[in-house]
Amino acid sequence: MMTLREARPGMKVKIIALAPSELKQRLMSLGLIKDTVVEVLRPAPLGDPMAIALRSYKLSLRLEDAEKIEVRVAE
Amino acid sequence: MGLLSVALTGNPNTGKSTIFNELTGAKQKIGNWPGVTVDKKIGYINHAGRAISVVDLPGTYSINSRSPEEKIVENYLMDEKPDIVVNVVDAANIERNLFLTIQLLEQRVPLLLDLNMMDEAKAHGIEISARKLGDFLGMPVVETVGRSRASTQKLLAVFTDTVMSDYTNSDRIEEHIEKIDDIRAQGLEHEAEEEAVIGLRYGLIDDIMTAAVVKGAAKPMLSHKIDRVLAHSVFSLPLLFLMIYGVFEITFYLGSDSRSQICSMDFLARIWPHG
Numbered sequence: 224m225m226t227l228r229e230a231r232p233g234m235k236v237k238i239i240a241l242a243p244s245e246l247k248q249r250l251m252s253l254g255l256i257k258d259t260v261v262e263v264l265r266p267a268p269l270g271d272p273m274a275i276a277l278r279s280y281k282l283s284l285r286l287e288d289a290e291k292i293e294v295r296v297a298e
Numbered sequence: 299m300g301l302l303s304v305a306l307t308g309n310p311n312t313g314k315s316t317i318f319n320e321l322t323g324a325k326q327k328i329g330n331w332p333g334v335t336v337d338k339k340i341g342y343i344n345h346a347g348r349a350i351s352v353v354d355l356p357g358t359y360s361i362n363s364r365s366p367e368e369k370i371v372e373n374y375l376m377d378e379k380p381d382i383v384v385n386v387v388d389a390a391n392i393e394r395n396l397f398l399t400i401q402l403l404e405q406r407v408p409l410l411l412d413l414n415m416m417d418e419a420k421a422h423g424i425e426i427s428a429r430k431l432g433d434f435l436g437m438p439v440v441e442t443v444g445r446s447r448a449s450t451q452k453l454l455a456v457f458t459d460t461v462m463s464d465y466t467n468s469d470r471i472e473e474h475i476e477k478i479d480d481i482r483a484q485g486l487e488h489e490a491e492e493e494a495v496i497g498l499r500y501g502l503i504d505d506i507m508t509a510a511v512v513k514g515a516a517k518p519m520l521s522h523k524i525d526r527v528l529a530h531s532v533f534s535l536p537l538l539f540l541m542i543y544g545v546f547e548i549t550f551y552l553g554s555d556s557r558s559q560i561c562s563m564d565f566l567a568r569i570w571p572h573g
Binding site for chain 2: 243247248249256259265266267268280
């Protein structure tokens with residue numbers, strides 16, 4: 224199982240599931256739902272947070288939150 | 299005719315407060331970051347013989363009562379029932395903005411879509427057909443560019459001339475609302491239900507994007523180029539220190555210049571309040 228946290232810059236991944244968390248509903252509202260393709264852009268200078276792109280916009284995500292998103296590499 | 303009440307809603311940083319100030323002449327604090335408006339503000343104007351009240355609501359990405367801002371927006375729309383609810387959309391980020399638009403349509407409020415920052419959308423290579431969008435959703439659509447007199451006049455004319463009751467949700471939107479009602483009727487667990495509903499909304503957004511928006515090649519943005527250097531994983535920190543050092547050098551170079559008329563203590567004494 225891979226999480227968004229482990230995805231490397233430049234990778235395109237597809238969301239499989241979101242683990243329960245405080246933020247889950249908010250992340251879903253922002254478009255982080257099953258089958259959505261997310262591109263990993265780059266980590267911040269100190270490694271946390273990370274920048275991702277989805278649905279024609281960019282989002283900055285804490286690593287601890289990215290860890291709760293299960294993904295697989297999108298072809 | 300009585301007072302026409304208009305409420306401005308939209309995502310954070312879409313230009314609601316700029317439009318509010320242009321409309322009402324108020325000097326509301328505006329910042330180029332989200333969350334500047336945390337409470338609703340109200341202003342009044344007269345146009346074409348109508349008295350209009352305009353309320354600037356806080357920016358939200360959704361209305362699920364999950365934060366104080368969302369509650370303010372939701373309660374205002376439900377309790378005060380404004381005559382026109384303007385959904386200010388950042389045209390350059392239309393895909394993300396449409397989530398709130400759909401939620402507002404689900405509530406069947408008298409919605410007017412304001413495609414703001416159309417100039418920026420064009421620079422991003424995004425072409426939006428206001429007519430197709432309006433037809434798809436079943437609502438009036440106006441195009442504006444934020445801080446311009448033409449846009450303000452256009453909005454005011456739409457406020458006074460548009461008969462909101464002429465517009466009802468399109469069949470496509472009503473179909474969407476039915477599907478949501480079906481899901482909610484299944485008695486799923488809260489999160490599973492939300493996920494299904496949100497999935498439906500994004501499915502609808504995909505359809506809207508296909509029907510009314512053409513995304514071309516965006517010109518590379520200057521800020522992205524600057525970001526690439528300043529937020530680089532290796533160079534960013536040395537650059538930061540270099541800049542701070544630069545500020546330090548400039549400060550002391552200017553400060554130590556004996557020919558300088560402005561001695562810092564002198565200067566302070568001059569501007570310090572007396573007494």
